[in-house]
Amino acid sequence: MRHLLSAADLSRAEAIEILDTTATMAATQSREIKKLPALRGLTVVNLFFEDSTRTRISFEAAAKRLSADVINFSAKGSSVSKGESLKDTALTLAAMGADAVVIRHQASGAPHRLATSGWVRTPVVNAGDGMHQHPTQALLDAFTMRRHLAGGGEAGPDGIGRDLAGAKVVIVGDVLHSRVARSNVDLLHTLGADVTLVAPPTLLPVGVHTWPCAVSYDLNATIADVRPDAIMMLRVQRERMSSAGGGFFPSPMEYSRRYGLDGTRLAALPEHCVVMHPGPMNRGLEISAKAADSPRSTIVEQVANGVAVRMAVLYLLLAGGTETEGSR
Numbered sequence: 096m097r098h099l100l101s102a103a104d105l106s107r108a109e110a111i112e113i114l115d116t117t118a119t120m121a122a123t124q125s126r127e128i129k130k131l132p133a134l135r136g137l138t139v140v141n142l143f144f145e146d147s148t149r150t151r152i153s154f155e156a157a158a159k160r161l162s163a164d165v166i167n168f169s170a171k172g173s174s175v176s177k178g179e180s181l182k183d184t185a186l187t188l189a190a191m192g193a194d195a196v197v198i199r200h201q202a203s204g205a206p207h208r209l210a211t212s213g214w215v216r217t218p219v220v221n222a223g224d225g226m227h228q229h230p231t232q233a234l235l236d237a238f239t240m241r242r243h244l245a246g247g248g249e250a251g252p253d254g255i256g257r258d259l260a261g262a263k264v265v266i267v268g269d270v271l272h273s274r275v276a277r278s279n280v281d282l283l284h285t286l287g288a289d290v291t292l293v294a295p296p297t298l299l300p301v302g303v304h305t306w307p308c309a310v311s312y313d314l315n316a317t318i319a320d321v322r323p324d325a326i327m328m329l330r331v332q333r334e335r336m337s338s339a340g341g342g343f344f345p346s347p348m349e350y351s352r353r354y355g356l357d358g359t360r361l362a363a364l365p366e367h368c369v370v371m372h373p374g375p376m377n378r379g380l381e382i383s384a385k386a387a388d389s390p391r392s393t394i395v396e397q398v399a400n401g402v403a404v405r406m407a408v409l410y411l412l413l414a415g416g417t418e419t420e421g422s423r
């Protein structure tokens with residue numbers, strides 16, 4: 096594997112290799128000595144042009160637990176605010192001896208540009224670009240589902256395979272602005288899961304009907320018809336709506352009434368169905384506190400699994416593994 100730019104670049108075998116390596120990494124994290132020597136002497140640069148809590152901290156934790164040195168770069172407070180370009184920022188970091196670059200950027204395609212430009216000659220990991228992709232989020236979501244729905248990696252009681260083939264996943268909310276939704280649809284389709292997107296028509300992208308998933312505007316009907324194994328609530332991205340000049344339609348109250356996961360909808364889900372959210376959450380808008388804090392919620396576990404997934408990705412990129420499409 097040379098880069099990880101998009102969940103769509105991963106073959107089924109590559110995705111399963113990452114999920115299996117994640118399981119190994121997660122096992123090390125439950126031990127007293129968490130640190131592995133795998134990346135000793137290497138430097139990982141975290142390049143964050145957009146805000147992040149979970150992804151930034153977990154990439155830092157992942158690199159450190161593999162004994163790499165970490166340089167954290169945040170656009171805020173850097174020379175980016177003086178107008179420095181992505182190219183000059185990348186050349187500066189390359190000159191400081193980066194062995195891998197993790198990048199989050201508000202512009203869709205920025206990680207791809209970095210990987211193909213020759214500005215850096217190291218592996219590039221996409222930590223979220225605009226409304227495009229967030230591949231490590233999709234991997235940690237798949238890993239979390241596999242733990243709950245597929246017997247921790249073996250075939251599950253409901254016939255869901257270790258690859259999630261046959262799992263029914265419903266993704267609800269602001270699909271239009273969501274790189275998490277795009278990445279999950281790509282990865283879950285590759286793994287053989289059945290995905291249904293549920294959103295108001297105003298929060299669905301043009302062309303969504305060509306995606307490898309079903310689309311619905313009715314959450315209550317979807318819960319009843321699909322009987323999901325996992326339901327993933329998406330954050331309503333109000334900041335992207337205002338920056339795009341668009342309004343929030345339907346209104347927050349109407350959105351919550353029609354698309355929010357409240358106590359009634361929580362009770363209507365199959366008993367084994369897990370409740371997921373990538374975070375950060377708008378409690379009371381797309382998800383109620385009752386649902387977010389319920390025993391079937393995996394939201395905190397997703398964050399913990401994010402460290403193990405990012406350890407696996409950095410390990411496979413820097414210490415050997417397979418090639419993804421995006422690397423060729």
Ligand code: CP
Binds near residue numbers: 147149150151232
């Ligand atoms: N899920 C996610 O990407 O969260 P952060 O924006 O906090 O990294």
